[in-house]
Amino acid sequence: MITCSAPGKLFVVGEYAVVEPGRLAILVAVDRRVSVTVSPGELAGRVAVRSDLYSGTVEFVRVDARLVPCVDDSGPAPRLNHVVSAIETVERLIVERGLPVRPLTLDITSELHEDGTKFGLGSSGAVTVATISAVGAFYGLDLTPEQRYRLAMLATARIAARASGGDLAASVWGGWIAYSAPDRTDILGMAERLGIDRAIHAEWPGFSIKRLQPPADLTFEVGWTGVPAATDTLVAGLAERNRNNDSFYRSFLWRSDECVRTCIAALRDGENREFLRQIRRFRDLLQTADGITRIGIFTPRMTTLCDTVEKVGGAAKPSGAGGGDCGIAFLDNTAHHQLETLRARWRAAGIRPLSIRVPAVEKEARDDDRQPQG
Ligand SMILES: Nc1ncnc2c1ncn2[C@@H]1O[C@H](COP(=O)(O)OP(=O)(O)OP(=O)(O)O)[C@@H](O)[C@H]1O
Ligand SMILES: C[C@@](O)(CCOP(=O)(O)O)CC(=O)O
The missing domain is CATH 3.30.230.10 (Ribosomal Protein S5; domain 2)
Known part of the structure; x- marks a missing residue:
């Protein structure tokens, strides 16, 4: 067995x-x-x-x-x-x-x-x-x-x-x-x-x-909207634009790449402020895409989830396809009071804080790593 x-x-x-x-x-x-x-x-x-x-x-x-x-x-x-x-x-x-x-x-x-x-x-x-x-x-x-x-x-x-x-x-x-x-x-x-x-x-x-490298001095918090989302339908909604060689879709891809690359550099250099800025930028990018395509990435509860984080000084966005499911928030890891306030406000809005961590990767697994192609 x-x-x-x-x-x-x-x-x-x-x-x-x-x-x-x-x-x-x-x-x-x-x-x-x-x-x-x-x-x-x-x-x-x-x-x-x-x-x-x-x-x-x-x-x-x-x-x-x-x-x-x-x-x-x-x-x-x-x-x-x-x-x-x-x-x-x-x-x-x-x-x-x-x-x-x-x-x-x-x-x-x-x-x-x-x-x-x-x-x-x-x-x-x-x-x-x-x-x-x-x-x-x-x-x-x-x-x-x-x-x-x-x-x-x-x-x-x-x-x-x-x-x-x-x-x-x-x-x-x-x-x-x-x-x-x-x-x-x-x-x-x-x-x-x-x-x-x-x-x-x-x-x-x-x-x-x-x-x-995980960001030092930042903590992350996950909120669950309580609504499961159908990823495939949402993805089809945006990918449809690709078939039409849509100029919005091309700029979405380009901006996404730029944002991800800046995040990678911020993680490498320990630039937490830049990392948080890019999280907000990606939220904006998804919001714009949602506004144009109307596929429903941002449900009212997802918007509340993100806005509540901003109000306590963090940065947040949907994680994955949105339309329900989870949002992810990053905050300074010394902001204990803000974190408690965030959790209470989320609960009041029907958003459930999930206790989730990213386990450290053992050395043995790190040694198995391959480097990117190309
Ligand atoms: N414990 C399990 N046993 C059998 N099949 C499972 C199990 N967990 C997931 N699956 C399969 O995965 C499908 C769920 O995939 P779906 O993409 O909807 O959810 P997810 O992967 O949890 O969420 P997300 O894609 O939003 O991250 C189920 O319909 C089933 O086919
Ligand atoms: C929208 C997409 O980029 C992420 C979907 O994430 P999730 O399965 O909703 O957590 C689709 C994908 O990567 O296959």
Whole structure:
């Protein structure tokens, strides 16, 4: 039996733009995780999945390298597509290497939901990475962090073509990272033409990952609006502009990149004031984009969440797609009184402060780091 876990994430800056290959975002991994335990299954050719998100066990049968749910008349099948795609991707690699697939049972538990409602902390990314790690380890694969990210990216791209994979990168590498995504159509094409094994060892133009120093003397606070958001619909709303080669969208991408790069430099140089300025700038950028596209990044509660932080001297913005989910705030870490005031005002406005931290990355993991391409 093998258990692996993977953390959830928060976007610091760069969301939306990061869906375009090569565009940077900053993310952090949080101290809440999804765990996946893989044990030998009982029936040949079968995979059984149990998740604390859904009741009961879902049985799958392998048909042509795909997992097809066995008929279950107990109600609509739970949404296990991220888990299934992760298992299928690892098993394609196993088959390519001439190894036998085996009956499996997966048990999944999540700290990224409460009573079945997501907080917007990247549960889909965390469950994908934890499944890749656990199934890979069960089959005896010795996967490096980058190979786990690449398998997770391929598994995700098959079912969510727009997803940047920033959540996957944060989940794999942990800590503070700067990330840019590969072209997902390209890498899926590569996997089809060359197979999974060669695709995960090939050059992925656009992909980069770099570890960042956390800001010293700043604390961050996360507020949950209490409303889960549908990321894909929101992303489609903005990405639509790209298809039309819209001049607003081009300037959005350019401004986002400039903001993320300035944040990276501010973190490197310990320039907290500049970092806070860029957080505000990115909020403005998202607000302008929302005003033009009317996709609904800023709900009234999200606006209150951010405004309340400004009033106590900090800087805040939505984290991720917005439309609900979480906002992220940065404040001077000596501002204890302001922090208490902020939490009280958030609660009064129906915003729940979440106690979330970014765990420090162990030296061993830091030594595994790769540098950005290009
Ligand atoms: N514990 C789990 N067990 C099985 N599947 C899970 C689990 N957690 C997440 N998932 C999968 O991820 C999907 C949720 O993805 P979604 O993008 O809506 O939320 P999220 O990743 O938590 O939030 P966000 O994208 O806003 O960060 C679920 O529908 C399910 O397919
Ligand atoms: C809008 C986007 O950049 C971030 C979405 O973040 P979240 O899943 O809502 O936390 C989409 C993506 O990166 O795939």
